[in-house]
Amino acid sequence: MAKAVAEAAATGEHLVVQAGTGTGKSLGYLVPALRHAVAENSTVVVSTATIALQNQLIGRDLPRLTEALEPLLGRRPAFAILKGRRNYLCRHRLEGAAAAPDEAELFDPHMLSSLGRQVRRLHEWAEETVTGDRDDLVPGVSDLAWRQVSVGANECMGAQMCPFGDECFAEQARAETVGADIVVTNHALLAIDAVQGYRLLPEHDLLLIDEAHELVDRVTSVATGVLSDRAVSVAAKRAAQICDVELTERLAETADGLALMVAETPPGRLDHLPDALATAVASVRDAAHACVSDLPDRTRDDPESASVRRLALAALEEVHRTAERILASDQQPMRERGDVVWLAKGARQTPGLRVAPLGVDQLLRDSLFTERTTVLTSATLALGGSFQLMAEQWGLDLAAGPDADRGERETTDGSDSSGTEGERPRWRAIDVGSPFDHARSGILYVARHLPPPGRDGLHPSYLDEIAELIDAAGGRALGLFSSTRAAVQAAEELRERLKHPILCQGDDSTGQLVREFAENEATCLFGTLSLWQGVDVPGPSLQLVIVDRIPFPRPDDPLASARQRAIGSGGGNGFLAVAATHAALLLAQGTGRLLRSVHDRGVVAVLDPRLATARYGAFLRSSLPPYWGTTDPEVARAALRRLDRAASQAA
Template sequence: MSGLGGAERPGQVKMAQAVRHAIEHDEHVAVQAGTGTGKSLAYLVPALRHAIESDSAVVVSTATIALQRQLVDRDLPRLAESLADLLPHEPQFAILKGRRNYLCRYKATAGWPDDEEEGLFDPRDISATGRMVQRIQDWAEETETGDRDELVPGVNEQAWRQFSVSARECLGAQRCPSGAECFAERARERAGQVDVVVTNHALLAIDAMEDFAVLPDHDVVVVDEAHELVDRVTSVVTDELSEAAVAMAVRRVGRLIEQSVADRLQEAGEDLKALLAVAPPGRLDTLPGVLGVTLSVIRDAAFACVTALGPRGADRDDPEKAGQRKAAFTALDEIHDTAARILEAFGVESEVDRAEVVWLDAATDRRPPVLRVAPLTVGGMLRDKLFADRTVILTSATLALGGTFEGMARQWGLGPPRPDGPSPETGSPSPAPQDDDTPASGDGGSAADSRSTDEGTSASEKEGPPRAKGWTGLDVGSPFDHARSGILYLARHLPQPGREGLPQAYLDEIAELIEAAGGRTLGLFSSMRAAKAATEALRDRIGVPLLCQGDDSTSLLVQRFADDPATCLFGTLSLWQGVDVPGPSLSLVIIDRIPFPRPDDPLTSARQRHVAAKGGNGFMTVAATHAALLLAQGAGRLLRRHSDKGVVAVLDPRLATARYAPYLRASLPPFWTTDDPAKVRAALRRLTTT
């Protein structure tokens, strides 16, 4: 494979061997591979070998579009060329996205029910959305793929929705007049003929959870960016209900059934609107009586509309009417099922038996109040739907939290690792004193992934479905010498962060560090409010350019930051995981506080409470795991290539003093650590002169 260039990396070889072993022995493996390991080639080589030898596709799932593009535009073409002479045929690959990502030819040309009250936007409309609609119509005449990502510049969701359908709305290739030319079907057909299918975590979840197949037959899945898997799957299985959704269902069904039947659903939607307008946002631990009655009426009225529509397979000879009926069925089913799901979420005797959480999101400028319902855990779903029938390779730069893979494994629904598996080589987890800030003994943490059975015994307390496949965890390390290239600075002397914004001592510390670094700083803040406050306080004080997330598009801000070494960039969540700036433009990463989830976050707070009710430690299982993952991701922004050097400065003194601090520090790269600010500033000054 000399065509790939580069030098041999021991971690990459070790990972490739582990992936090959997992595939050959039909077991799962979780591999932590630091930045620079070359993990994509490490899993693609054995995966391609298996795909060609078994004549079965391998699915590679990622969390970001950037990695998908890297795989299909760079890694796979180079690998296919290099392996062409060593394999029976040149490896083939394709990218596959959800149906919503492809233009629907039939919807673009036929009389389809409108999602907006005003109907399809007039192309002559001077509004931005109207201009986007016109661009889509022009693009539809020339595109060969129908892939939304190829429409540059992009368009907003409101415009794109006029030209796309979900899998449930689709008429099907056999019934649709445009089925023979369907972009989504062509992409699926292409994916069924290749060795490697690149997709995303959401589509992987849909394929696993739904009754219909989305991906081609496969027996091996590679989950890259696996630290994102649980959140992405949770998003897929989270449902929402609002007056706007009810109103859309009424519009879709209005001309197809008697008006009096549709009016009942419309009136129930208006009642829901009035209730949600005055309800306080946040988690609902009990169901208010009047809301329960309204949800019951919505559920029953939606079912009455479905019944009035008649048989689902009717109007086969009238594609236009069939499309209208399919869209109406889809909207009504979603309304009915979500209302029923919310009602069922409260039908439990105790917190131990609870399986789902319901909360109200407040209205914004762009949407009305929304009721949401989500599972407390997706581990059981993943265990039964993803891991049971496939060999799964999970990899990321951040998987061994607190020095062990078992925290992530619990979230994925996996049991203890195989006893005779390879040592994870991550170091021993820190001892855990038994108090409110540290893990409970035993398997309390795994309670977050247990559900009650008919006999009242949780899945964690008795055998569930047969688990034929074991799993192992392996940390192949990093090609970087973290102890020589980076410093972890723990600002032990600073006060604990408060709720009233950044203390003045934090602002002073940030200014001194930036001055020593000569700019070159990425500031990662726990909230946008903190990032903006720091920007306003320091922009005129530090004497170097200071950018803040929100000033422009994030991609442009990152580019400006990378182009000018003197520039600083402050921001929040997307910068913690999405910035890749090698070289002299980034020598200092500042983290203002340990990124625990917000105490009032409905889903994470419900998960903590549920773990505690099961006898576990909710703080460590949920909040500390969340913080450890983000801390590791944020610290990973510093070293992106071998020549990089610098400092990760954590201003929150709890990382040095709290009882849970050893667990969090064990999740970080093995930087040289100090709490001496003078040593850190001196090191940063030396870097500016090299």
């Protein structure tokens, strides 16, 4: 892997690397990246999806590597971390944080009282923090509280205008990246830099994207617009401080109209906006535009006015841009649309309209693959034995890509379709394998005898199967469920049937639950999505991974269903490209929780029989680590009993 990354840096050829768990892939790309940065006197950017990996790189890998490589490179390389401006406390915003928040009228008094306590704590923390980084605040505060003391890139008036510019935490973090050999950032900031046009990252000629299987979702999230009555009300309140009162009152009234239409419209994808809802959105768009036009010119000698104007402008432009985008999509012929619009409602989200891109391949192609050399890596990239599904989502030219079925490490090169003049970037892909002997260390058991999963919770036979497996394993089980409802149902019912402690996501913070699970070998942990990708528990505490069903996206998922339909209408296989790819990624990530060291042993039990019986089952199985497979429940239980005895004797 290190040789391939070094070659990519030298030739400018893009590289895709699948590196299984235990490979040490961070070293595989950091060593050649450091050498390249020092030799070329340039900066290399490393982007990750999770805070855990970001902290690992900054807190462990890079300090060790820079010390070890100093004698070989002639100097100690410098590294820095950079996050989005919203992650840093804003001293100027903090000055006004004691006042009522933008959304004050939208919350009950109890919530506002809690908010006040959190903001007071933030004031105290501001006096002692060196970084102003939200991740350094332990325990943390709510998103609402943090919004009172932070600003986004579009809300910041700039260090030259701000009276606290010399003390700005975000500017200090950015200053530390100047001259750094390695800058570690996250996919969200990378997406903001690419999607929204803010030049947040330093100039760089080599980009390393770790956890690359998350890239499309993170970029899609940044490119998604939200239009709610709450957002419109906040914009109106901010604008009221400097705009004509009639205009801001008109905008506030459109928020009420939007709320009424949202309440009357059922949730789901909107291929066509109902006339009344379209009228409400158009009213919001026009009222926001009128307020933007009425904003006074920026006053350079009045920082306070500049701040008020900047905050108002950011909120108004976001509302106007999203409303305009929703209406523009609605007016386009279906086959020409680049966006998907849907109405979201639910206990955990603000009711409102969402608009997201059908795909981000063209965006990534233009922003990532035409200006620099890019290396994308993850433990899970070759789905169904091929890199092509992921490459297509990233915007890499399939005709130029490698034939992943021709064997490990063998590649085919070619030109991509970025549309640039002259010689176009080329790319290749490799699978560097894993140090684990999956077939000897793990069993993939598919419960073929069970009925297909239904929509009305877990079937009693599924609960019986889980109970028998956990009993055989002596606990030691991680249960990965497709929904919170299923995880809670299993936990509640099995606590009454089993002697082993069962923790369930939501009982405590996820980090605390994982720690308890790791410390007590007899304990089981049940949960949903974040556990599929975020658990690293080597040793005898985890010898059984249970998956209740193939994690396809919900049939009514607006974005997934629209993407599937668009691919199908173009002659492609929408199910394979969207639903099966989504399921394969999650299954590979989830089943990868089992083996975290070369000494680990265990069983992955997939209760969904479709993995063995459906036509797409072979595609999904070929996306998983090459465990030894069985559909015999007694074989799986016998293996678990042997592992339990061995672990108990060792203890």
